[in-house]
Amino acid sequence: MIRTPLRPLARILQAREKGENPDAIEADNLRARHEVLRDKARSRAEGRLMLLVMGFCVAFMTVGIRMAVLAGSEPEEPRASVAGKGIQAQRADIVDRNGNVLATNMVTHALYSHPRDMVDGPRAARELAQIFPDLDEEKLRKQFSSGSAFMWLRRTLSPEQVQAVHDIGEPGLLFGPREMRLYPNGKLAAHILGGTRFGDEGVHSAEVIGVAGIEKQLDDRLRDPGQLDQPLQLSIDLGVQAAFAEVLASGMKVLNAKGAAGILMDAKNGEVLAMVSLPDFDPNNRPPLPTSGDPADSPLFNRGIQGLYELGSVMKAFPVAQSLELGLTNPATMISTQGPMQLGRFRIRDFRNYGPALSVTDIMTKSSNIGTARLIQQIGATRQQAFLKEMGFLDLLDIEIVEATRARPLIPKRWSDIHSATISYGHGLSASPMHLAAGYASLVNGGYMVRPTLLKQDGPVAPGPQVISQRTSDQMREILRQVVVRGSAKMAEVPGYLLGGKTGTADKQKPTGGYYKDKVMANFAGAFPMDDPRYVIIISLDEPEETSGTEARRTAGWTAVPVTGEVVRRIAPLLGLRPAEVEAPTPLAVTAVRN
Amino acid sequence: MRTVVVIASLLAMLASGFWAYRENYATKLSVREVTRLSRDIRQLQEAIALQNAEWAYQNRPDRLAELVSANFDRLGLLPMQPEQFAATGQLPDPPPPPLVDDPLMVSEPGTPEPETLP
Numbered sequence: 001m002i003r004t005p006l007r008p009l010a011r012i013l014q015a016r017e018k019g020e021n022p023d024a025i026e027a028d029n030l031r032a033r034h035e036v037l038r039d040k041a042r043s044r045a046e047g048r049l050m051l052l053v054m055g056f057c058v059a060f061m062t063v064g065i066r067m068a069v070l071a072g073s074e075p076e077e078p079r080a081s082v083a084g085k086g087i088q089a090q091r092a093d094i095v096d097r098n099g100n101v102l103a104t105n106m107v108t109h110a111l112y113s114h115p116r117d118m119v120d121g122p123r124a125a126r127e128l129a130q131i132f133p134d135l136d137e138e139k140l141r142k143q144f145s146s147g148s149a150f151m152w153l154r155r156t157l158s159p160e161q162v163q164a165v166h167d168i169g170e171p172g173l174l175f176g177p178r179e180m181r182l183y184p185n186g187k188l189a190a191h192i193l194g195g196t197r198f199g200d201e202g203v204h205s206a207e208v209i210g211v212a213g214i215e216k217q218l219d220d221r222l223r224d225p226g227q228l229d230q231p232l233q234l235s236i237d238l239g240v241q242a243a244f245a246e247v248l249a250s251g252m253k254v255l256n257a258k259g260a261a262g263i264l265m266d267a268k269n270g271e272v273l274a275m276v277s278l279p280d281f282d283p284n285n286r287p288p289l290p291t292s293g294d295p296a297d298s299p300l301f302n303r304g305i306q307g308l309y310e311l312g313s314v315m316k317a318f319p320v321a322q323s324l325e326l327g328l329t330n331p332a333t334m335i336s337t338q339g340p341m342q343l344g345r346f347r348i349r350d351f352r353n354y355g356p357a358l359s360v361t362d363i364m365t366k367s368s369n370i371g372t373a374r375l376i377q378q379i380g381a382t383r384q385q386a387f388l389k390e391m392g393f394l395d396l397l398d399i400e401i402v403e404a405t406r407a408r409p410l411i412p413k414r415w416s417d418i419h420s421a422t423i424s425y426g427h428g429l430s431a432s433p434m435h436l437a438a439g440y441a442s443l444v445n446g447g448y449m450v451r452p453t454l455l456k457q458d459g460p461v462a463p464g465p466q467v468i469s470q471r472t473s474d475q476m477r478e479i480l481r482q483v484v485v486r487g488s489a490k491m492a493e494v495p496g497y498l499l500g501g502k503t504g505t506a507d508k509q510k511p512t513g514g515y516y517k518d519k520v521m522a523n524f525a526g527a528f529p530m531d532d533p534r535y536v537i538i539i540s541l542d543e544p545e546e547t548s549g550t551e552a553r554r555t556a557g558w559t560a561v562p563v564t565g566e567v568v569r570r571i572a573p574l575l576g577l578r579p580a581e582v583e584a585p586t587p588l589a590v591t592a593v594r595n
Numbered sequence: 596m597r598t599v600v601v602i603a604s605l606l607a608m609l610a611s612g613f614w615a616y617r618e619n620y621a622t623k624l625s626v627r628e629v630t631r632l633s634r635d636i637r638q639l640q641e642a643i644a645l646q647n648a649e650w651a652y653q654n655r656p657d658r659l660a661e662l663v664s665a666n667f668d669r670l671g672l673l674p675m676q677p678e679q680f681a682a683t684g685q686l687p688d689p690p691p692p693p694l695v696d697d698p699l700m701v702s703e704p705g706t707p708e709p710e711t712l713p
Contacts, residue, residue, distance in 0.1 A: 101651035107641045184651035242656030243674070496677055570674055578680040 006030055090179055091208050092222045093231035094193065094215075096238040097273075097456045101231075103193055103215070103283075105208075106182045109162050109175040111154040112203065115144045118172035127168045128153070131161060144172075155198060156180050176203045181215075183283045189241050191302040192234070192275055192401065192454060195283040211286070212300070214454055216402040233456045235271035240264060243570045244274040251563035252278055252541065259542035260563075261303035261433050264571065267441045267533045269461040270450035272399075274571070275434075277303040303540065306403045308410055308430040312506030312556075313367045314525040315426035315436075317476065320364055321443055322387045323375045325472040331361045331479055337371045346418050348373050351555075364479050364502060365487025369425045376424035381415050384424070390467045391439045392449070393431050399452045407432055426504055433523075433538045440525050444480070444500075444533040447473040481530040488557045489524065492565035496579020497572050501526015501537070501564070503556035508543070519543050522556035524564045528572065529580060539564045 006029045012022045094103040118124060121144030129137035132154065143151055156178055157165070165173055181196040194213020198206045209223075210216035214234070222232060244262050252260040264274040281287050281299040290298040296307065323329045334357045341348040350368050363371035376384055388394055394411055397404040410430040412419040422428040434452055441450045442464075449464035468476075480500035483489050488503045504523040507515040522541045527533040544559035545552045553559070572579075652658075663672045 100654075101647060104644060104648045104651065106645060106648055182648050182652075184648055185655045186657065188656065238656065242660075246660070494677065569677060573675040573677055573679065579677045 004029065004033065006033075090205075090223065090228070091181065091196075092224075092228050094222075095231045095233050096236045096241075097233065097271075098237065098239075099233075100238045101184055102189060102234065102236070102238070103181060103183050106180050108159075108178050108180045109157045110152070110178045110201075110206070111157055111165060112174055112176060113144070113151045113153055114172045114174065115146060115148050115151060116172070118144055118170060120170065121145050121172075124168055124170040124173060127170075128165070128173075131164045152201075174203075176205075178206055179208060181208055181284075185238065185242075186284065187280045187282050188238070188245060189236055189275075190280045190283045191277045191304070192236060193283050194402070195286040197286075210402075212403070213283075213302075213401050217400050217405075234454050235266070235273060235456045236275070236454065237273045237574075240571050240574050241274040241276065243574055244567055245276045245278070245280075247567045247570050248276050248539070248563065249278055251566065252544075255541060255544035255546055255559050255563070257541040257544040257559070258297070259303055261307060261538070261540040261542075262567065263304050263433055263437045263536075263538040265437045265441060265450075265452060265536045265538075267445045267527055267536045268450070268463075269457050270438065270441065270452045271457055272434075272437075272452055272454050273535070273575075275304045275454075277301070277307075302401070302403050303542070304433050304538075305397065305399070305401060306407045306432065307540070308407055308432055309521050309523075309540070310427050310430050310506045310509065311433075311436055311523055311525075312426040312504030312521065313369075314502045314504035314523050315429070316364060316367065316372045316424065316504075317443055317480065317502050317525070318388065318391060318393075318439065319372050319376045319379065319384065319424040320360060320479065321468055321472055321476050322379055322384065323360070324475050325468045326379065326383070328378050329360050329375065331475050332359050334359055335363060335371045335374050337363070337368045337374075339370045341370045341373060343373070343418055343421055346421075348421060361479050361482055365483050367488050367503065372424045373421040376420055377417075381417060381420035384420055385415055387467075388423075388429070390449070390465075391442065393429065393435050393439060397432065397434055397438075397452065399434065400454045404434070409435065426506055433540050436523075436525050437536050437538045440501075440527060440538070441536045442467050443476045444473060444527045444530070444536070446470050477527075477530050477533065480526060484526070488555075489526070489561045489564075491557065492524065492526070492561045492568070494528075494565055494568045494572070497568055497577065498529035498531055498580055499526055499537075499564070499568055500528065500530040500533075503561055505554065505556045518552075518554070520554045522554065522560040524556055524560040526564065528568060529577065531580070534577070535575065537564060537568065539567065 006026045007022065008025075008029075011025050015022045015025060091105055093101060093105070096102055113124075115121065122141050125137050125140035125144055128140055129135050135153070153173075154161075157175075162175065165175075178198075183190070183193060183195075192213055194215040195211050196208050196215050197211050199209040200207045210219040214232075215222065218232065221227065244264060248260050248262045251257075260276070260278045262274065262276040263272065265272050279299040287299060289295075289300065295301060296303075301307065324331070329335070336356065337350065337354050337358045338356050339348070339350055339353060348369050350370055354362075354366050354368050354371075358366060358368055358371050360371075360375070362368075363375070379387075385394075394409055396408050409432070412423075412428055419428050438450055438452050442448055447466050447468035447470055449467050451464060477500060480502060481498065482500075483502055484492055484499050489499075489501055492499055492501070501524055504521075504525070506521045506523070507517075508519040508521055510516055520543065522544050524537075524539045527536045539560045541556075541560050541563065545554055546558040547553075663670060
């Protein structure tokens with residue numbers, strides 16, 4: 001760069017000649033140079049400012065446009081993949097052991113309203129009241145004119161109702177999609193399934209959560225997103241359950257009972273094939289919990305699991321089995337049954353006098369209280385308690401149904417000798433029919449404890465701890481068979497199915513204490529076929545009365561036993577059991593198939 | 596040389612911009628297609644679920660029992676009884692094979708049927 005000299009020699013010399021001050025020239029040049037520098041600096045600064053302004057403009061416009069775009073576009077979740085969201089139902093199906101549907105989902109609609117957007121509120125109220133008879137027109141009209149923004153009207157609608165509401169043509173009436181739990185079999189297996197209700201509800205969806213039964217107990221499994229497409233398979237057999245319920249219901253009607261429970265369980269692995277509790281309810285339309293009266297009389301009450309009853313003489317099988325197991329007796333040992341038996345200030349009697357002595361087998365066939373009490377005196381209360389504990393009678397049931405977690409057996413606080421004697425024949429200890437089923441299963445299956453389960457087991461289940469020996473179990477099978485062949489359960493004999501079991505008639509406890517004279521719980525607990533027991537059956541009738549004779553008969557032999565016989569006759573063929581060959585019917589029966 | 600590089604990179608930029616633009620729209624189209632398909636799938640699954648529920652409802656044991664008793668005169672169905680199990684010995688013998696004049700003419704499996712048989 002060529003610098004302009006501050007003191008150009010030519011001009012200095014000229015100035016000197018004229019006698020001027022050469023410094024003025026230098027100052028003048030310096031000023032000119034500074035002006036140039038200043039102009040340059042200003043233009044550069046202006047350029048930079050301009051750039052800055054433009055940068056800001058661009059930045060702010062970007063932000064502004066982005067905001068406008070966001071404000072103007074539909075909200076949408078960012079997604080990493082395009083996998084179909086919400087394809088699956090939100091609750092897994094429940095099926096029976098053969099794959100028949102017990103519970104499934106159906107898409108339906110909920111109805112809500114925006115009263116502010118209503119064009120003609122009174123007309124909508126009138127038309128809605130016509131479609132839904134349970135809605136009150138007056139009340140609706142008031143709600144529609146209140147000017148509120150939002151109001152639920154109905155939780156679920158049928159397709160016909162949706163169309164009818166559409167036809168009103170009111171823009172303030174809106175639909176939200178809903179997934180609804182559907183139990184196609186209605187009342188069948190209602191106590192097992194329980195029921196559902198809506199949880200958190202929004203306009204676009206609602207949670208469906210279990211409120212009772214297996215729906216509540218396995219709620220997490222049923223709602224687990226990873227297992228939604230795998231239905232939950234129960235051990236229940238729908239056909240058997242239906243036949244069981246039908247026979248039990250007609251038995252209950254004939255015998256004027258106010259309730260009944262029935263359980264059919266696999267004796268080897270504890271699978272429950274049918275569990276009936278009557279009266280029952282429709283899980284699609286679950287009735288509200290009772291607010292008055294005895295909750296045990298409500299249809300919601302599961303008698304098989306929640307019903308803790310003094311089970312009566314069916315419990316005699318346990319002291320007998322223990323006595324045999326301990327080697328104190330054998331099936332032919334004679335036990336004194338001279339009555340009445342005095343125990344402190346308590347007296348034990350038999351239903352009628354069975355003479356001075358009975359064999360252990362006959363204590364069961366005739367159901368002698370005194371004989372059983374004598375057996376338990378030999379065994380002692382401590383060992384009795386330990387045995388019943390092993391059999392599961394003192395603990396909560398471990399079964400996949402929520403009601404079981406609250407049904408703790410009622411046992412005496414102090415296990416005195418009197419308690420020990422009464423418990424031996426089934427009074428003083430209250431347990432559920434399901435406890436009884438589990439106990440009988442281990443009596444007859446070779447002595448292994450089973451855990452009742454409502455889920456179908458894949459493959460064989462490892463047997464539980466052995467509580468009695470194979471030999472005792474064999475003896476018990478023979479004794480229980482004898483009860484049906486010649487004892488108190490003769491009426492349950494079904495040719496070919498070798499049913500064995502024990503009857504029990506327990507006087508019902510008054511809520512105020514003491515026992516009713518004319519109200520009993522009639523039970524039967526047994527298994528079939530007794531040569532190799534595959535199924536345990538429990539029948540329990542609440543306050544039955546057989547009135548065909550001159551006098552009302554309430555004992556289990558006249559009530560629970562005939563019902564059991566009929567149940568076995570109906571369900572054993574459904575289970576694919578063929579009657580034993582020894583008692584095979586004559587060829588005449590073959591023609592019966594054809595007519 | 597430098598000019599060539601500049602022009603080449605400019606062209607490459609244009610090409611890649613065009614490619615990205617096309618890919619973007621192709622993706623959006625596919626996403627829309629997938630959404631539509633999954634909506635269809637969902638509707639079909641809902642329909643299947645509804646049909647299954649309907650099937651289960653129509654085949655519920657109560658209803659079948661009612662239908663069976665309503666149509667008893669035509670079907671004559673009764674609950675299965677233990678007596679209906681039959682032993683193999685109770686089955687009638689199979690009918691005897693049809694008599695043939697010449698036993699030698701009975702065809703072996705695989706050989707063609709002689710046309711002269713009556």
